[in-house]
Amino acid sequence: MHPARRDERWLNRWRIIGAIAKFTDVFTRSWVVVGLLIASCAGSPLPPASQPAPHAQPTPTPDYPLALAADVLRAFTEALNRQDFSAAFALLADAPRATLRDSTALARSYQAVLVAAAAQSFYIEPRGGLLVQDGRATAALATLWESNVVGPFTVTSTLALTFTQAGWRVDWTPDAIIPGLAEGVLRLDREVPIRGAIYAADGTPLAVQQPFTVLGVQRGAIADAEEEARLLALLSAVTGLAPEAIKAKYADQPADWFSPIAEVDGETLDAHYAELERFPAVGVRLSYRRAYPQPDLAPHVVGFVGPIPAESLEAYRALGYQGDEQIGLAGVEATADGVLAGLPGGQLKLFANGSVTLLAARPPEPAQDVTLTISPPLQLTAQRLLGAQAGAVVVLRAGDNAVLAMASWPSFSLDKRPRASGSLLNRATQGQYPAGSTFKMVTMAAAIGEGLAQPAEVFRDPGYWDGLGRAFRKTCWLRGGHGRITLQDGLTASCNVVFYALGLRLHQHRPDALSEYARRFGFGRLTGIELPEAAGLVPDPDWKRHALGAAWTAGDTVNLAIGQGTLLVTPLQVAQMTAALANGGMLRRPYIIAAPRLAVPQQAESPERIELSALSAIQQAMIGVTRNPRLGTATYRFSDFDYCFQDERILPCRDLSARARARARRLIVAGKSGTAQAGGDAKPFAWFTAYAPADAPEIVVTVVLENAGEGSALAAPLARQLIERYYGLPLSSAPRERRVGD
Numbered sequence: 001m002h003p004a005r006r007d008e009r010w011l012n013r014w015r016i017i018g019a020i021a022k023f024t025d026v027f028t029r030s031w032v033v034v035g036l037l038i039a040s041c042a043g044s045p046l047p048p049a050s051q052p053a054p055h056a057q058p059t060p061t062p063d064y065p066l067a068l069a070a071d072v073l074r075a076f077t078e079a080l081n082r083q084d085f086s087a088a089f090a091l092l093a094d095a096p097r098a099t100l101r102d103s104t105a106l107a108r109s110y111q112a113v114l115v116a117a118a119a120q121s122f123y124i125e126p127r128g129g130l131l132v133q134d135g136r137a138t139a140a141l142a143t144l145w146e147s148n149v150v151g152p153f154t155v156t157s158t159l160a161l162t163f164t165q166a167g168w169r170v171d172w173t174p175d176a177i178i179p180g181l182a183e184g185v186l187r188l189d190r191e192v193p194i195r196g197a198i199y200a201a202d203g204t205p206l207a208v209q210q211p212f213t214v215l216g217v218q219r220g221a222i223a224d225a226e227e228e229a230r231l232l233a234l235l236s237a238v239t240g241l242a243p244e245a246i247k248a249k250y251a252d253q254p255a256d257w258f259s260p261i262a263e264v265d266g267e268t269l270d271a272h273y274a275e276l277e278r279f280p281a282v283g284v285r286l287s288y289r290r291a292y293p294q295p296d297l298a299p300h301v302v303g304f305v306g307p308i309p310a311e312s313l314e315a316y317r318a319l320g321y322q323g324d325e326q327i328g329l330a331g332v333e334a335t336a337d338g339v340l341a342g343l344p345g346g347q348l349k350l351f352a353n354g355s356v357t358l359l360a361a362r363p364p365e366p367a368q369d370v371t372l373t374i375s376p377p378l379q380l381t382a383q384r385l386l387g388a389q390a391g392a393v394v395v396l397r398a399g400d401n402a403v404l405a406m407a408s409w410p411s412f413s414l415d416k417r418p419r420a421s422g423s424l425l426n427r428a429t430q431g432q433y434p435a436g437s438t439f440k441m442v443t444m445a446a447a448i449g450e451g452l453a454q455p456a457e458v459f460r461d462p463g464y465w466d467g468l469g470r471a472f473r474k475t476c477w478l479r480g481g482h483g484r485i486t487l488q489d490g491l492t493a494s495c496n497v498v499f500y501a502l503g504l505r506l507h508q509h510r511p512d513a514l515s516e517y518a519r520r521f522g523f524g525r526l527t528g529i530e531l532p533e534a535a536g537l538v539p540d541p542d543w544k545r546h547a548l549g550a551a552w553t554a555g556d557t558v559n560l561a562i563g564q565g566t567l568l569v570t571p572l573q574v575a576q577m578t579a580a581l582a583n584g585g586m587l588r589r590p591y592i593i594a595a596p597r598l599a600v601p602q603q604a605e606s607p608e609r610i611e612l613s614a615l616s617a618i619q620q621a622m623i624g625v626t627r628n629p630r631l632g633t634a635t636y637r638f639s640d641f642d643y644c645f646q647d648e649r650i651l652p653c654r655d656l657s658a659r660a661r662a663r664a665r666r667l668i669v670a671g672k673s674g675t676a677q678a679g680g681d682a683k684p685f686a687w688f689t690a691y692a693p694a695d696a697p698e699i700v701v702t703v704v705l706e707n708a709g710e711g712s713a714l715a716a717p718l719a720r721q722l723i724e725r726y727y728g729l730p731l732s733s734a735p736r737e738r739r740v741g742d
Contacts, residue, residue, distance in 0.1 A: 184352025303331020436676030503561025
């Protein structure tokens with residue numbers, strides 16, 4: 001092995017590779033080479049424009065050869081700039097025409113440099129005047145190349161013209177592109193930053209670059225066939241690959257290129273160190289792969305990397321990628337890919353006549369680590385509680401909408417790619433469901449906000465509602481009805497009849513009023529979180545007319561008033577709405593990346609204040625959901641949830657004296673259950689959304705379970721357990737009893 005290859009990692013016998021990788025900023029390199037015969041290189045020609053008529057030339061006389069030369073020079077460079085290589089070829093002299101044979105060879109010459117320089121375009125401009133002598137003319141050209149890797153750079157070259165019987169013609173060679181290219185090699189040394197890591201809020205590593213060693217061969221350093229045979233035999237013994245398979249990996253590569261052969265571990269390298277050292281052509285390089293130390297922790301949030309998809313290859317090459325890199329394909333790995341990956345840089349060099357010319361260089365843009373807001377203990381609890389039940393859980397910090405936990409099932413493990421595409425769907429941000437009774441807060445806010453109802457207004461619920469006529473009778477979930485009930489209590493009891501009546505009033509007032517309020521609460525649009533998400537659907541008269549070709553009716557508004565019909569929401573949107581109700585009407589963008597902060601959609605850049613004259617009544621009604629023993633739909637799930645704050649601790653209230661208990665601040669949960677009809681014979685979607693403590697909210701929890709049953713029976717216990725986990729309380733067991741509650 002050549003002494004120059006004995007770097008620090010090699011001399012330390014590969015035992016400190018991990019430490020070096022952790023503390024050293026290492027770049028991987030790859031080369032693109034243009035060979036000597038650039039005019040005949042492989043590759044598709046640029047698409048030529050239609051061939052114009054040949055450039056008209058008057059009979060040459062000694063009076064105007066200079067003007068004619070300038071005219072031909074201008075026509076030739078303009079043809080190249082518009083990539084009309086047929087027109088450019090028509091202006092060539094006999095010698096270059098014979099060498100190139102046709103315009104496609106000329107096109108390939110420029111295309112080869114575009115590829116080698118990772119450039120998107122070039123623009124040629126003549127500089128200075130023409131020098132004419134003895135039937136020859138020369139002109140200086142300045143060519144601006146727009147490279148994705150080294151940035152824009154300008155090359156100055158010389159173009160010759162010859163005076164012939166047909167007039168002035170261009171005596172072109174590859175040196176007209178870059179001086180020295182006719183006898184040289186153009187090489188781009190890329191520098192790719194090591195991908196940044198992803199960490200949880202407490203520093204738990206979720207995605208890191210794992211170092212490994214690659215054994216490779218530099219073909220040009222092999223002395224002769226005899227040495228190659230011995231080298232192949234040794235590498236075959238080390239790697240287990242057949243000699244012909246090893247040779248195939250480097251045979252067609254540039255002579256000075258490091259061609260990877262196989263990954264090897266430190267123990268294997270130690271065992272064969274003395275033998276490998278005898279071959280100057282053998283080298284070892286440190287490389288990296290993506291690893292997920294906690295593969296089952298928040299996989300939908302973390303995401304994964306993979307090869308660049310074919311449909312995205314052109315866009316990534318425009319950013320300076322070669323095309324064989326790994327990029328983020330899902331989760332934060334995808335949405336923060338630009339931050340995690342940095343941007344490639346490199347050096348563009350021309351090797352000609354024994355010298356090296358640096359044409360352009362740009363340092364890479366370093367990658368950055370990303371820290372999430374996810375709390376691993378809370379996240380694992382959310383995943384465990386969700387279990388194998390299809391659905392989603394979202395936990396937000398009430399003060400700023402940081403995502404503390406986000407779980408979705410079906411799920412997958414990051415140490416292997418999921419088999420079913422359904423498991424890749426993050427139901428927390430991309431699942432779209434009818435909202436059911438969780439939408440009744442919006443309806444109440446709209447009715448009060450439009451001056452159509454008051455919290456203390458009394459409604460009559462006999463168990464049914466005939467507001468659209470007896471033929472369209474609608475029922476309440478409570479068969480006998482709630483009797484006389486106020487609007488505020490109607491929300492606590494989730495009384496359908498109350499909200500049917502509000503829906504009709506809103507429709508008669510303004511058919512699109514309820515839809516407008518839904519959008520104010522963040523429905524029907526992206527939240528702006530740094531994850532792939534769906535916008536959901538808020539139907540309105542315009543949407544129905546355009547999408548379904550039908551008119552909007554009172555029945556549509558009445559169905560929307562109870563969160564049914566064609567309304568679709570995501571669990572994250574419901575959590576965002578709940579957080580706005582908890583914090584006084586501030587609709588904040590949920591976020592999951594704590595640092596660095598990424599650019600967000602314009603509509604989500606700043607908090608939006610929801611004017612809620614109904615806010616206090618809605619909050620009191622939500623407290624009643626868990627505290628009102630007569631009307632609360634989820635009271636039976638929180639009947640033994642009795643905790644008090646005492647000296648910065650949370651204790652069971654029964655552990656306090658009667659006097660202390662009377663004065664203590666209680667941990668009260670405000671919530672709303674929902675049971676959204678799924679259509680047909682399918683079981684409904686179970687919802688529960690809540691915040692706590694009710695008097696000074698710290699945490700928001702939203703749970704949806706697909707085709708599970710009633711929200712109060714199934715989703716509410718999960719929300720309660722997550723609140724218990726957040727406060728370090730013993731986790732309750734879900735009661736077996738169930739009752740209709742939404």
